[in-house]
Amino acid sequence: MLNQDFSHSNAVTAQEIEHFARDGFLSLPRLLDDATLQTLRDYYDKIVNKTIVLPGDRQLGGVTRQIMQPSAHIEYFRSNPAIDRAKSIARELLGTQTVEVNFDMLIYKPPMHPKPTPWHQxxxxxxxxxxxxxxxxxxxxxxxxxxxxxxxxxxxxxHFLPGYHQQRLKPHYVYAGEATDAGRLLATQAFGDADLPNAGVSCPLSAGGATVHTYGTPHYTPPNISTNRGRRAYIFNIRRCN
Ligand SMILES: O=C(O)CCC(=O)C(=O)O
Incomplete structure (x- = not known):
């Protein structure tokens, strides 16, 4: 699935492409410029505090704030420098020139938010x-x-568990929410001790950084136990066009 031709790579290094193919994820210290970061934060805060009310605003699994597809309502989420840069990276990781964004969402963990996002693929x-x-x-x-x-x-x-994206999907179950609800929260316990909270590789980032992973890479986020630091995540998917 992943491009092994490193000859014309510049959005990511040859070594990063190799690590991504092996591990199923990469940490990108800087995806955004400061102006883009500020604009995204301004929209994000208006959505979270409901100055802008979006129909996709819900509680993932009944426990964690999730806003589905802001791009369906706000032009800036359809096209911005973060997406442009991510597309360049995706072209190299996927080994194709034709890529598209096919999903986006926000997941917000305020200070003292007690819920993890459990291990899942x-x-x-x-x-x-x-x-x-x-x-x-x-x-x-x-x-x-x-x-x-x-x-x-x-x-x-x-947090990520490296290497499992090359295997087949592990068993999952409904961790929280109704099985018939699109907002259900899924989890797996298929990795033994590796899927304990805070196992795997943690990816701390400065604001404006990002991670990228495949749909098969197991990942997890802990509760937000800080007393004064919110955690605003802007998430989007990019796929190859057929
Ligand atoms: O942001 C989070 O807490 C979890 C994100 C996640 O697991 C996902 O987008 O699949």
């Missing part, structure tokens, strides 16, 4: 209530998770 969300274990996950899609705040283990940064 995004591919499991492709059916209701979940895709059965054993599915082939070679879907040609990537998820970018953009930090609009400085993030670390304390306020809920991303």
């Amino acid at each position: 995004d591919f499991a969300y492709n059916a209701m209530p979940f895709v059965p274990a054993g599915a082939n996950m070679d879907s040609g899609g990537l998820q970018f998770w953009v930090a609009l705040d400085n993030v670390d283990v304390e306020n809920g940064c991303m």
Whole structure:
């Protein structure tokens, strides 16, 4: 699935492409310029405090604030420099010139938010209530998770388990919410000790940084146990066009 031709790469290094192919994720210290970061934060805050009311505003699994597809209502989420830069990176990671954004959302963990996002593989969300274990996950899609705040283990940064994207989907279950609800929260316990809270590789980032992972890469975020640092995540998926 992943491009092994490093000859014309410049959005990511040859070594990063190699690591991504092996591990299923990458940490990108800087995806955004300061002006883009500020504009995204301004929209984000208006959505979170309901100055802008969006129909996709819900509680993921009944526990964590999730705003689905802001791009359906706000032009800036359809096209911005973060997306442009992510597309350049996606072209190199996927080994194709033709890519498109096919999904976007916001997931907000305010200070003292007690809920983790449990270990899961995004591919499991492709059916209701979940895709059965054993599915082939070679879907040609990537998820970018953009930090609009400085993030670390304390306020809920991303954690990944390397290598599992090359296997088949692990068994999932409904962790929270109704199995018939699109806002259900899925989890897996398929990794033994590796799926304990805070296991795996944590990816602290400065605001404006991002991670990128495949739909098969297991990931997790902890509760936000900080008392004064919100965690604003802007998330979008990019896939190859057929
Ligand atoms: O931001 C989070 O807490 C979780 C994000 C996540 O798991 C996802 O987008 O699949």
